[in-house]
Amino acid sequence: MPRHPNRAIVAWLLAGLLAYLLLPWYAIQDSAWYAVLTQIADGPETANGLFQAFAHGRPWLLGGLAGLALATVGLAVPPGRRQGLWLIAGALLGLIALVGGGFAIGARGWSFEVFNAWFGELEAQQFGMGGGAFVAITALTLLLAFGLARCGNFKGDLFVAGAVVGCAALLLLFIAYPVTKALSAAFIDEAGHWGLGALFERIGDARIWNLGCLAGSTQCGVAWNTLFLALACAIGSTVLGTMMALLAERNAGPRLQTPLRLIALLPIITPPFVVGLGLILLFGRAGIVNQFLEYAFDITPTRWFYGFLGTWIAQMFAFTPIAFMIMRGVVQGLAPSLEEAAQILHADRRQTFFTVTLPLMKPGLANAFLVGFIESIADFGNPIVVGGQYSVLSTDIFFAIVGAQFDQGRAAALAWVLTLFALGVFALQRGLLGRQNYTTVSGKGDAGIPMRLPDGVRRTLNGVVYPWLAFTLVVYLFAFIGGFVRTWGRDYTFTLTHFQTAFGLEWSDFGLVWSGTAWNSLFTTLTLSGLSAPLTAAIGLLIAYLIARTDFRGRDGFEFIALLAFAIPGTVLGVSYILAFNVPPAELTGTGLIIVICFLFRNLPVGVQAGTAAFKQLDKSLDEASLMLRASTAQTLQRVVLPLLKPALIAALVYSFARAMTTVSAVIFLVTAENELATTYIIGRIGNGDYGIALAYCTVLILLMSLIIGAIQWLVGERRLGRRKSSAAPLAAGM
Amino acid sequence: MDYGIEFRNISKRYGTDPAAPLVVKSVSFGIEAGSLVTILGPSGCGKTTVLRMIAGLESPTDGQIFIGGREVTTLGPAERNVSMMFQSYALFPHMNVVDNVMYGLRVSGVPKAPATARAIEALKNVGLVGYDARMPSELSGGQQQRVALARALILEPKILLFDEPLSNLDARLRREMREEIRSLQQRLGLTVAYVTHDQSEALAVSDTIIVMNDGRIAQRGTPQEMYERPGSEFVAGFMGEAMLFPGVADADGSVRLGPIDFRPRQSVAAGAVKVAVRPEAWQIRRDGGGIVGRLQKRAYLGSYFEYTFATPLGPIFVVSPELARPLDLGAEVGLMLADHGVSVVHADA
Structure with missing residues (x-):
């Protein structure tokens, strides 16, 4: 009847191991990661972790494997504090080797000048981390969380421990790290030296x-x-x-x-x-x-x-x-x-x-x-x-x-x-x-x-x-x-040319051609927003759950960072991303991924707040009753909490989707010719004075968004509460 | 001793601030397998926290918890073979009665058909037939209670915990459910920990009562022991509304309370003591004798009278079953002690 208590630990140990075997370790520059799966035993770009360590002169990657091995020892002892210590030791060893190595060794040898002086020039170099590194680090992070739980933290709940440590790692990596890095650029003066003087000089500027x-x-x-x-x-x-x-x-x-x-x-x-x-x-x-x-x-x-x-x-x-x-x-x-x-x-x-x-x-x-x-x-x-x-x-x-x-x-x-x-x-x-x-x-x-x-x-x-x-x-x-007149102010004749230019469709010998100039940006926007909205809602509600329902050391700090993204202006976040994720270990600029991540963390507070408000209205003994009936925390979330949180789920989905579709400030730094978004496209048109096309595009966006929001509401549906018909919570659960 | 549940030096504080006060202070006790123990105390005494630590919903700051001889201190609720009934019942509002009851089976991987059959069987055991498809909001309080009970029992736990289960029911239903819980516990041989603040409920259902005060165990014992031989002022006052009067114990074992001399059932050391007298332990003498009292207030409660007398010892509250000849306000009577319901405890510092 009861599931084996070590199941999750074994699963993540395996995942970590497979990350070393099956996935290319580094990010692939010019093609998708799945395109090179057959080449994981080949060259220094596409090889998996094991080959990178042995054949391509990157032995520090073995630290991660050693950490996994050390954590595996913990399986031999019964669940409890001793097992926890093994897990923590292994996870820390692996994380220090991989993350520390990632930051210390960049695309051109040592990332810090000091190391050149201490250890001499380094032959080896690293690219941005890819699939293998990502899965391995995730596995080690979760093993660390499991170890902490086994030592009696988080009430011994592996799921809560994993969620807290995982979310905290995400918040640190994608909010705290880039913002700190970007803001610290103000301390570096023209000559490249650190000093408070540079900051005061710049901030004190008369302009x-x-x-x-x-x-x-x-x-x-x-x-x-x-x-x-x-x-x-x-x-x-x-x-x-x-x-x-x-x-x-x-x-x-x-x-x-x-x-x-x-x-x-x-x-x-x-x-x-x-x-x-x-x-x-x-x-x-x-x-x-x-x-x-x-x-x-x-x-x-x-x-x-x-x-x-x-x-x-x-x-x-x-x-x-x-x-x-x-x-x-x-x-x-x-x-x-x-x-x-x-x-x-x-x-x-x-x-x-x-x-x-x-x-x-x-x-x-x-x-x-x-x-x-x-x-x-x-x-x-x-x-x-x-x-x-x-x-x-x-x-x-x-x-x-x-x-x-x-x-x-x-x-x-x-x-x-x-x-x-x-x-x-x-x-x-x-x-x-x-x-x-x-x-x-x-x-x-x-x-x-x-x-x-x-x-x-x-x-x-x-x-x-x-x-x-x-x-x-x-x-x-x-x-x-x-959007329907030729040129505002001069020629008010009715026309559809703006729509035609932006959203033209043509039949050619090759079939349907999306000839309009706006299609590209529209599809990109829809895809990226569509990817980010469920992620935002899921992570936001998860964080809301952790804040509202669990009690752990550092919970206040956790809540603060989660809501901090609301206070960080989008422009600052965008600048931070472009400065922080331009170089290994996390080399993301120019990809669609960084836009999705930016949407995610920019809109996260909305999800968190919608969730927190909803949890306040949900009797805590409901989740406790489920736990007492031997449901795991994950099962409780899925079967009891989520169905009762449908209004909050809708609100979070709609908000994060709509905000992703309409945001400008954060992503304007991150778009490329390949990944142009609707809003940046429109801003560009306005810059050129093409108000007609810009307005036509806006009209299409508004109509499209109304349709999609309706669809989300219809898909997620109403929650069932017996005879009491409760209307969906107002969309603005709290901004 | 074969303990179903054992606490060893359990302490608990909420939050992470080491300066925060302890809610439970180094509590140790054992609950014998197959017995029903009530944890009784005023609100804020830590009794619910103790229950939640047994359940695994809270983890202790210090100490060890054993269930069935196995240490479970760091384990979650799912790994303890424990079930619990909540004060609010906590029925899932989005599931119907059968879905609620079979929830525990479904999350443990039992297929739907056998789970449904067992859920219907469990509902029959608690006397609820024909409500399978109803939503919880369509049930009365007593019916919701039965659904919650069936849901708690379906996993056949060794240990069942009750958190003030009867507080939302009216008086008649309360007695009915109380008896049902007791007979179910005895039939299934369950170890039950039962939290309440109602001492009459505790007296009626328990094998053992643990009285808690301010995060500590004040006293434990059988219902009779607790009622008749309270060990402290607090327990005497809490069990059965006893009033406490200062008295003096002599070396020969007799105790003086104002003009009355009596020989208590338990022996006490000479010196200042407190005499705890329950309201039904006063005998009213119309012809005087004992403590002189004048009737100040009178209330008729159907099966008895409640009197308040002004006496040299202060106001005394008396319950009198003598309905035929009620006293008039202002009447002067003598108050004597009966041979039951009187106990002597050491005066607290």
Whole structure:
């Protein structure tokens, strides 16, 4: 009946061994790894681990084998602390040999100058790690986790131990390592020496901190630009979002619910710069407004809209729905009985609203403000589309890396400033708001009836929200129409040429030809997003499970790193990846894999948060009951937890897919001609002034994404809970 | 001794901070195979933590746990041959009754057909027939309880753990389920550890009672021993609502409580003691004698009266089965001790 307790250990020992025998050890440059499986006994590029060690002069690879052998000894002793010690010893030996060797010995001998001085020049060199190395290191990492579990950590649960150690290794490798490496570039001065001076010199640059604009003379530093924009955007989106939430929950009838929900959903499925484009069609130099002014008052069109104003309005459109979703949850969570209590105590509606309702929303307001702030400083698409001369940190980092300057040090210094902003706000949010929460969503129903809004407040809300909704509609409408006219501003004749150029199909002698220029990027985007979404959801929910349900040393640190990716702006992550994964041991740039990984870790916090919120509502004794019935942790997850987590699963899948489809900032560094993505393609078209094609593409993306989200929802299905029909959780389980 | 479950010097603290307080403090005990032991104590005394450590849901900070003579301290729940009933029943809401009950078999690799047959059989054993396809949300509290019991028993565990299993049931159902659990335990020869905070429930079902207080075992013994010969103020107060009065023990073995002299059943050393008197152990003398008391409060509870008297020893709470002639408020009576329900414990420091 009970499974053999060593089963998982044996399996991973075998996997480690097979990695040495069956797979090419190093990454294959020009073909797929499976194409060279027959050549694993051949040359120094394609050989497996064993041949690399013996025939091609890379004896340090034997350390991994020795580690596996040492761990195998542990099988001879019964499960317990002694076995654990064997496993740990073997795994550590192997990991030190492989990972240490990987970092120490690069493509041209020793990776560090010091080693040349100590040990002399090294003949051997290494390429980026490939399939064999990956599986071997994974196996050793998991054996280390099993050893720790056998020594009494993680309550002796091998699965939990493996999940914790595995996820921690991933987070370290793909978040902590690249970001640290990229940020440390700021310490290296022009001559290649380390020093704090280089960092201070760069960060203290006048181009970053100049406050000249306040005196009205010159431009402000880019750091101040970013800060001003973020503050304006955070305040604006919080106020508007709160107004919409109050109106939707407390005043509007069912008629307004659907359009509001739709508006809330739009920015999730649209690329962030669609609004920017729509605004350009309205207010840009060739936009409707300017044309009208020229026609009616003979005012020469200028680029007045580009800059702070345009970016701010575009960001307001993009991020108000997020504030709306946060605040809607808050308003729903307010206990009506508290308002009734105030009214019983003779407060009128207006007094109740300002003394009870609004103060209770304070933590939510602060939360919405901080999220708006972080989103704004991390935004790349809107500043690049409508920013004009108004430069912000995220765009400056981009130009420091890809522009003519190619100044890694400056990019790193700017990334420092941006990261510090983000981390500061993130810390503020966690520290100030972490424990504070007035909204109580308990299982018990609150018998109270929500108070009607006071008349003055209601009139104000109506006066602001409805025009805003109309404005939103107009902007999206223009973005939609823009794809169907010949040249905006000059020739408004209806045409389908933009769609034809981008998505043309032709029949030729060889069959169907995808002749449109956009097909390539569309397919790449779909494939990579489709690959990353399930991974993001799976790893995100797994981490949420570990955070919510297990208790181990270092859990807080684990949670912190997992959520840190949210605070790290996409631009910084992208720069980090290109700097860190350009050289062995992890040589990934130029591949589709690095884009998938970037999507994964960029969107991971979304999965984690959706999962964490769901776990809070799931009675812990359900998983414990399953464990007591001798289900393994993996079986418990599969049979009990996952079916009950379907809403969170959908949310995580949809979010990670949609965000992967629409993200710009992180991946703009990672795309190549081969792996062009939809968003970067569109940005390129905008750069060339081809608004028609860009807008046509956006329309196609929005339609496609709606279809796919519908399909995901339909595929995953509803969870079965007997007679209680529970509607799927709101998509925004928490941003 | 053939212990089903044995704790050796088990300590437990939550979290990883070594400064955090211990929830369970160096607890050692053994539970004989085939017996039913209740762990009784006020909330926060560590009793549920002890149960969860037996189950393998928590691991001890220090010490060793043995089940059936085998050390299981570092093993997970699946490797212990232990089953558990949860306070909330923890029925999987997305599975119907049969799926819930056969869950343990299915995850152990038993094919569907035999698993279903055994699940239906198990449900019949706990008296639940014809509900196989219902969802848990469509069952009453008592029915859910039976499903949870059938589910816990289907793997034929050696050890069954109960975490306050009756706290969500009404009074009548509670007695019924209590008797059922007891008879099931005796029929199957199970070793059962049963956590509760209800002392009457503990007295009714147990072979042995362990009373815990503040992370330690205050006393263990049979229900009679615990009720009649409590070893400390805490146990006397916790078992049966005894009131404690300061008294003096003489060298000749008699104990003085105010104006009353009596000879306790257990011998005590001379000096200051506490006399624990249960509310039913006071005899009311209408013609005076003993401690003088004046009736302050009176409540009628159907099968008995509850009186509170003001006395020189402070207010005394008395339960009187004499329904025919109730006392009037303000009546002056004498209070004497009966020969049962009175125990003497050392005064705690």
